[in-house]
Amino acid sequence: MASQEIEALANALARLPGLGPRSARRAVLHLMKRREGALQPLLAALQTVSERLSTCSICGNVDTRDPCTICADPRRDDKSLCVVEEVSDLWALDRSRLFPGRYHVLGGKLSALEGVRPEDLSIDKLLQRVGAGGIDEIVLAMNATLEGQTTAHYLAERLETYPVRLTQLAHGLPVGGELDYLDEGTLAQALRARRPVA
Amino acid sequence: MASQEIEALANALARLPGLGPRSARRAVLHLMKRREGALQPLLAALQTVSERLSTCSICGNVDTRDPCTICADPRRDDKSLCVVEEVSDLWALDRSRLFPGRYHVLGGKLSALEGVRPEDLSIDKLLQRVGAGGIDEIVLAMNATLEGQTTAHYLAERLETYPVRLTQLAHGLPVGGELDYLDEGTLAQALRARRPVA
Numbered sequence: 125m126a127s128q129e130i131e132a133l134a135n136a137l138a139r140l141p142g143l144g145p146r147s148a149r150r151a152v153l154h155l156m157k158r159r160e161g162a163l164q165p166l167l168a169a170l171q172t173v174s175e176r177l178s179t180c181s182i183c184g185n186v187d188t189r190d191p192c193t194i195c196a197d198p199r200r201d202d203k204s205l206c207v208v209e210e211v212s213d214l215w216a217l218d219r220s221r222l223f224p225g226r227y228h229v230l231g232g233k234l235s236a237l238e239g240v241r242p243e244d245l246s247i248d249k250l251l252q253r254v255g256a257g258g259i260d261e262i263v264l265a266m267n268a269t270l271e272g273q274t275t276a277h278y279l280a281e282r283l284e285t286y287p288v289r290l291t292q293l294a295h296g297l298p299v300g301g302e303l304d305y306l307d308e309g310t311l312a313q314a315l316r317a318r319r320p321v322a
Numbered sequence: 323m324a325s326q327e328i329e330a331l332a333n334a335l336a337r338l339p340g341l342g343p344r345s346a347r348r349a350v351l352h353l354m355k356r357r358e359g360a361l362q363p364l365l366a367a368l369q370t371v372s373e374r375l376s377t378c379s380i381c382g383n384v385d386t387r388d389p390c391t392i393c394a395d396p397r398r399d400d401k402s403l404c405v406v407e408e409v410s411d412l413w414a415l416d417r418s419r420l421f422p423g424r425y426h427v428l429g430g431k432l433s434a435l436e437g438v439r440p441e442d443l444s445i446d447k448l449l450q451r452v453g454a455g456g457i458d459e460i461v462l463a464m465n466a467t468l469e470g471q472t473t474a475h476y477l478a479e480r481l482e483t484y485p486v487r488l489t490q491l492a493h494g495l496p497v498g499g500e501l502d503y504l505d506e507g508t509l510a511q512a513l514r515a516r517r518p519v520a
Contacts, residue, residue, distance in 0.1 A: 126413070129374060129386040133367040139360060140341075140349040147340035149417075153410050154339050155368075156375055156384045162337060163375075167368045169331040170353075174365050176327060177354055186354045188327040212351050215324070219347075 130156075182253075184229030184246050186211050194218070194227060201225040203260040207250060207279065209233045209267060217265060225261075228253065233266065233275040242278065250279075254286050261289045268295055268313075328354075380451075382427030382444050384409050392416070392425060399423045401458040405448060405477065407431045407465060415463060423459075426451065431464065431473045440476065448477075452484050459487045466493055 126134075130152060138148035155163040173188055180192035187193055194200060194214075204225025208214050214227045230245040254262065264279055266272035280290055296314040297303075303311065324332075328350060336346035353361040371386055378390035385391055392398060392412075402423025406412050412425045428443040452460065462477055464470035478488055494512035495501075501509065 127386045127391045129367070129370045132363075133371045136360070136364040136367045137338075140335075140364075141352050142341055142345035142348060143338075149413065150340060150410075151338040152371075153384075153413060156371070157409065159372070159375060162334075163368070163372055165330075166334040166338075167365075167372050169327070169334045170361070170365045170368060172327045173331045173350075173354070174357070174361055177357060177361070186351075188325045193325045211355065212348075215347065215351060 183214075183227050184211070184231055184249075185214055185227065202258055204263065205253065205259050205261070206263040206265050208265050209272060209275070213265065213267070223263070225263075230275070233269075233271045234278055235271050242282075245275075247279070247282065251282065254283060254288060259288055261291060264290060264292045266292075268293075381412075381425050382409070382429055382447075383412055383425065400456055402461065403451065403457050403459070404461040404463050406463050407470060407473070411463065411465070421461070423461075428473070431467075431469045432476055433469050440480075443473075445477070445480065449480065452481060452486060457486055459489060462488060462490045464490075466491075 133155075134145070134148045134152045137143055137151050138145045140148075143151065155166065176188035177186065178188070178190045179186055180190050180195055182191050182195045185192040185194060189196065201224045204223070205228055206214075206217065206223055206225060207228045207230060208217065209230050209232060211229055214229055217223055218227070228246070228250050230247065230250070232240050232245055234240055234242065234245070253259070262283060264276040266276040276292060283290060294317065295310070296317055297306065297310065301310075306314075331353075332343070332346045332350045335341055335349050336343045338346075341349065353364065374386035375384065376386070376388045377384055378388055378393055380389045380393045383390040383392060387394065399422045402421070403426055404412075404415060404421055404423060405426045405428060406415065407428050407430060409427055412427055415421055416425070426444070426448050428445065428448070430438050430443050432438055432440065432443070451457070460481060462474040464474040474490060481488060492515065493508070494515055495504065495508065499508070504512075
């Protein structure tokens with residue numbers, strides 16, 4: 125139907141999360157019909173990001189600058205450090221705009237099944253950052269999965285000797301969660317961590 | 323949170339149909355984490371399409387070649403011509419792989435409201451193609467909207483004098499359509515065009 129070049133573009137777009145073959149075709153058409161308004165801006169943005177893409181040497185975030193925008197921001201609170209598994213977790217947390225501190229990306233989680241050991245994660249660098257001092261609180265913001273919690277547990281042990289307060293994200297009902305639809309694990313967590321009514 | 327360059331990329335992606343701000347962010351992250359596997363192929367595909375993008379001088383399709391892939395395909399049937407409003411309609415029809423002939427893109431539809439007159443559409447070029455001979459059937463594949471049908475009606479009058487068979491797409495129940503959920507217009511069409519049970 126269309127030329128190889130257009131098929132190649134549709135295929136590249138279809139591999140993006142959230143787009144399938146059908147919506148990728150619509151996106152291609154959208155781009156082709158709006159050469160100046162859509163295709164060129166996307167091309168330019170992609171080119172710039174591609175050229176400048178780098179991993180932050182401090183926290184492990186990906187950005188177009190090193191140190192990344194968060195590490196370079198003087199308004200951030202140096203005393204709080206939030207440790208996450210992946211860059212996507214950092215982005216998700218930072219979207220909430222509730223955490224004022226810095227981040228540290230482990231680059232994965234401990235997993236016996238997948239053979240991921242502590243030395244495969246950015247743990248030494250984390251200990252260095254903590255050892256350098258100035259950090260009061262470390263939020264272990266691992267996923268609420270078995271592997272995430274194993275990783276948090278391991279980190280808590282390694283960080284025990286440092287004079288920092290270790291915290292973790294609260295577990296319980298998600299906002300809008302209906303008891304009837306939640307799994308037993310979540311309900312058990314919510315019940316175990318129940319609080320007196322204020 | 324992220325640098326301006328990354329925000330620019332997220333914004334450009336968010337303007338694609340099918341992607342919103344949230345999925346655009348996920349797409350950006352996906353691209354940044356897979357520089358070789360996803361970012362570079364998309365960049366290259368976009369660059370190629372951007373460089374070679376052209377409107378077919380025969381039918382009005384957009385493609386990376388002129389004449390377009392369909393017009394240049396020797397296996398297509400020259401005797402059938404399908405007239406559509408927009409390039410997106412051409413793509414949608416051709417995805418069904420049921421029409422073996424050529425296409426003609428009007429580039430819009432007649433609209434008193436939006437001030438689109440016959441001379442604003444690619445109608446002269448259509449008459450030239452038909453006048454050159456060799457076409458047996460013209461399918462007027464306009465949308466089933468008031469303006470689409472007005473356009474089809476107008477074209478039928480202009481094409482009256484040519485020795486071609488004029489046809490239009492069938493109107494009626496869509497596949498999977500439930501009577502209870504269909505509008506009266508569709509039901510009226512389906513009833514009016516009812517056929518004897520085979």
